[in-house]
Amino acid sequence: MSQRWIRIVKTPVGLVGLSLLSLIVLLAVFAPILWGDKASVVDTENLLAGPSAQHWFGTDNLGRDLFFRVLVATRLSLTLTLVATALGTVIGLVLGTAPELLGGRLGRLVTALVNVFVAFPGLLLVLVFAVIFGVGARGAVLAIGLAVAPGLARLCQTLVAGVTGLEYVAAARITGVNRFRIMARHVLPNVAEPLIVNVTITAGAILLSFAGLSFLGLGVQAPEYDWGRLMQDGLSGIFVHPLAALGPGIMVVLAGLAFNLTGEAIAGVFGISTPTGTGTLRVPTDETPVTDIPHDHAADGDLVLDVRDLSVTFPGANGPVRPVRGVSFGIAAGEAVGVVGESGSGKSLTALSIAGLVEEPASIDARHLTFCGTDLLEEPASGQTRDTLLGTSLAVVFQDPMTSFNPTMRIGAQLAEVGRHHQGLDRKKASARAVDRLRAVRVRDPERRARQYPFEFSGGMRQRAMIGMGLMGSPRLIIADEPTTALDVTVQSQVLALLQDVRREEGAALLLISHDVSVVADVCDRVLVMYAGRIVEDLPTADLRTRARHPYTRALVAAVPAMTTDIDTPLATIPGHPVEPAQVPVGCAYAARCPLATVRCREQDPTLTAGPGGSRVACWHADEPADVVTAEEALA
Numbered sequence: 026m027s028q029r030w031i032r033i034v035k036t037p038v039g040l041v042g043l044s045l046l047s048l049i050v051l052l053a054v055f056a057p058i059l060w061g062d063k064a065s066v067v068d069t070e071n072l073l074a075g076p077s078a079q080h081w082f083g084t085d086n087l088g089r090d091l092f093f094r095v096l097v098a099t100r101l102s103l104t105l106t107l108v109a110t111a112l113g114t115v116i117g118l119v120l121g122t123a124p125e126l127l128g129g130r131l132g133r134l135v136t137a138l139v140n141v142f143v144a145f146p147g148l149l150l151v152l153v154f155a156v157i158f159g160v161g162a163r164g165a166v167l168a169i170g171l172a173v174a175p176g177l178a179r180l181c182q183t184l185v186a187g188v189t190g191l192e193y194v195a196a197a198r199i200t201g202v203n204r205f206r207i208m209a210r211h212v213l214p215n216v217a218e219p220l221i222v223n224v225t226i227t228a229g230a231i232l233l234s235f236a237g238l239s240f241l242g243l244g245v246q247a248p249e250y251d252w253g254r255l256m257q258d259g260l261s262g263i264f265v266h267p268l269a270a271l272g273p274g275i276m277v278v279l280a281g282l283a284f285n286l287t288g289e290a291i292a293g294v295f296g297i298s299t300p301t302g303t304g305t306l307r308v309p310t311d312e313t314p315v316t317d318i319p320h321d322h323a324a325d326g327d328l329v330l331d332v333r334d335l336s337v338t339f340p341g342a343n344g345p346v347r348p349v350r351g352v353s354f355g356i357a358a359g360e361a362v363g364v365v366g367e368s369g370s371g372k373s374l375t376a377l378s379i380a381g382l383v384e385e386p387a388s389i390d391a392r393h394l395t396f397c398g399t400d401l402l403e404e405p406a407s408g409q410t411r412d413t414l415l416g417t418s419l420a421v422v423f424q425d426p427m428t429s430f431n432p433t434m435r436i437g438a439q440l441a442e443v444g445r446h447h448q449g450l451d452r453k454k455a456s457a458r459a460v461d462r463l464r465a466v467r468v469r470d471p472e473r474r475a476r477q478y479p480f481e482f483s484g485g486m487r488q489r490a491m492i493g494m495g496l497m498g499s500p501r502l503i504i505a506d507e508p509t510t511a512l513d514v515t516v517q518s519q520v521l522a523l524l525q526d527v528r529r530e531e532g533a534a535l536l537l538i539s540h541d542v543s544v545v546a547d548v549c550d551r552v553l554v555m556y557a558g559r560i561v562e563d564l565p566t567a568d569l570r571t572r573a574r575h576p577y578t579r580a581l582v583a584a585v586p587a588m589t590t591d592i593d594t595p596l597a598t599i600p601g602h603p604v605e606p607a608q609v610p611v612g613c614a615y616a617a618r619c620p621l622a623t624v625r626c627r628e629q630d631p632t633l634t635a636g637p638g639g640s641r642v643a644c645w646h647a648d649e650p651a652d653v654v655t656a657e658e659a660l661a
C-alpha cells in the first residue's frame with residue numbers, strides 16, 4: 026500500500042501536484058507569522074500604487090502591500106477550503122452509507138433525497154445556501170460544504186453498493202457482525218481510495234467556490250481577507266494595476282491545480298474506476314407460484330436443514346420476478362447434497378436465502394425453513410439468536426477466493442473476528458483459535474500465514490482459509506457455492522478432498538452447489554437438479570449416470586465428457602437457452618429444449634412427485650425414452 030503512495034510521488038503529475046500542495050501548506054503555516062505585520066502596514070503615501078521593487082504587486086487603497094497580503098491570505102483560503110471539504114465529506118459519508126445501514130424504505134428515502142439534490146446545479150445550491158446562512162466566512166463554509174455533500178454522497182453510495190455485494194461482506198454478515206461494524210471494518214476501508222481521490226479533486230473546486238463567493242461579496246468580509254476578497258478589492262483597478270487582481274487569482278489557480286494534480290496522480294496509481302450497477306428484473310409471464318411437494322425424507326427428526334416451499338421474489342419494473350419458485354428439500358446430519366443446474370437456475374440464490382444473505386428488495390417466503398431445529402423465518406424468543414446460530418453452525422465457502430476476504434485485513438484477524446463475536450473469546454484466544462483453525466485446514470506455517478493479507482495467499486490457500494473461518498464455530502452445515510470454479514484442476518481436487526475431510530471430522534452436512542455434474546457426483550450422496558428456479562429431480566448420486574429420469578438431468582450428464590470420449594466426436598450440448606426468471610413460460614419450463622415435450626408439457630407444469638428410494642422428479646414423461654412419445658404428441 027505504501028509503495029503505491031511512493032509511486033505517486035514518482036509520477037510527474039504527482040510530483041508537481043504534491044510539491045505545489047506542500048508549498049501552499051507551508052505558506053499557510055508560516056506566511057502570517059513571517060509577513061503578517063508587513064501585510065497590515067498602512068502607507069498613506071503609496072495608495073493604490075502600481076508594482077515596484079518595493080511593492081511587487083503594488084498596494085491597495087490603504088497603501089498595504091498586496092504581495093504580502095496574497096501570501097498571508099493563503100492561511101484563511103486554505104483553512105476555509107479544508108473545513109468546507111471536511112464538512113461536505115462527513116455529510117457525504119453519512120448520507121452515502123445511510124442506505125446500507127438503514128436499509129428498507131428509510132434507506133431508499135435517503136437515496137432519493139440525495140438524487141434530488143444531485144440534480145440541482147452545484148453553483149445554484151451554493152448561492153441558495155449562501156443566502157440562507159448569510160454572508161461571511163461561516164455562511165460560505167456551510168453553503169459550500171452542504172452544496173458538495175450530495176455529489177460525494179452519491180459517489181459513496183455507489184462505491185458502498187459495489188463492495189457490499191462482495192463475498193467477504195456476505196461472510197461477515199453470516200458471522201453475525203452488525204451493519205455498523207461491517208461498514209467500518211469491511212466496507213469503508215475498501216472504498217477509501219476512490220473517495221480520497223474525489224475528495225482531493227473536490228477540494229480544488231471548493232477553493233474556486235470560495236474565491237467566487239468572496240469575489241461576489243458573499244464570502245469573507247473585511248477586515249478578514251482571503252484570495253477571493255483580494256481579487257474583489259483589486260477588480261476596480263484592474264486596467265491600471267492588473268496584478269492587484271491577477272496576483273490572488275494566480276494563487277487560486279495554483280492551489281486548485283495542486284489539489285487536482287494530486288487527485289489525478291492518486292487516481293492514476295490506484296487505477297480507480299466507477300463501479301457499475303446491476304441489471305433490471307422483469308415481470309414473469311407466469312405469475313402462478315409453483316410448489317414442489319415436500320421432500321420425503323425418511324428421518325425428518327435428524328434434519329439439519331429443512332426447507333419447504335422456499336421462494337425468492339424480486340420487484341421488477343413491471344411486477345415481481347421469482348427466480349426461486351417453491352423449492353423443498355432436507356439435509357440430514359452429515360449428509361452431502363449437491364445442487365446442479367445451469368447459470369440462472371436458482372441454485373446459488375436458494376443457498377444464499379437459507380444463509381440469510383439475500384437482502385431487500387428481495388423477499389423470501391417459505392412454508393417451513395428450519396436450521397438445526399431453529400425456525401429461520403422467525404427470531405427465537407430467547408437464548409441463541411438466529412445470527413449466532415448461523416455464525417457458529419453454518420459455514421459458507423464462496424466461489425471466488427479473491428473476493429472472499431477483506432483485502433485490507435489480515436487473514437488471522439478475519440478468522441478471529443468470528444471467535445470474538447460469537448464465542449466471546451478475548452483477542453489473544455481468538456487469534457490462537459484462528460491459527461489452530463488454519464492448521465486444521467492444512468495451511469502450512471499457520472502462525473505466519475495468520476499475519477498475512479489475502480493477497481499473499483494463493484487461490485487454493487484462500488479457499489482453505491475460508492473453510493477454516495467456517496470451522497471457527499462448530500459447523501453443522503457447510504454451504505459451498507461453486508467452491509472450485511475459480512481454481513485450477515489440481516487445487517480443485519485438494520479443496521474438494523479438504524471439504525470431505527472436514528465433513529468427516531466435524532460431522533457436518535454439506536450443500537455443494539456446482540454447475541459441474543462430475544464434481545457433485547464425486548463428493549455427494551444425493552443430487553438436486555434445478556431448472557428455472559425449481560427442483561426438477563432429486564436422486565441418489567449413484568443413480569445419476571444411469572437412472573436419471575428427468576430429460577434435463579440426462580442431458581446434463583450426457584454433456585459431461587468422459588476420459589474415453591472420442592476427441593473427434595463433438596461434445597453433447599443442451600439445445601436452446603435457460604429460461605429467464607422474468608420469462609418463465611406456461612407449462613414445463615424445460616419444454617422448449619426438451620426432446621420429449623408434448624402438448625401437455627406446454628400447458629401444464631409437472632409437479633415434483635415421489636419416486637423409488639426417496640427420489641423425486643417433475644416430468645410428465647419421466648422414464649420414457651425419446652422415441653416412446655408419439656410423433657402426433659410431439660408435433661401437436
Ligand code: SF4
Binds near residue numbers: 575613
Ligand atoms: S414435462 Fe415434458 S417438457 Fe418437461 S421435462 Fe418432462 S417431457 Fe420434457
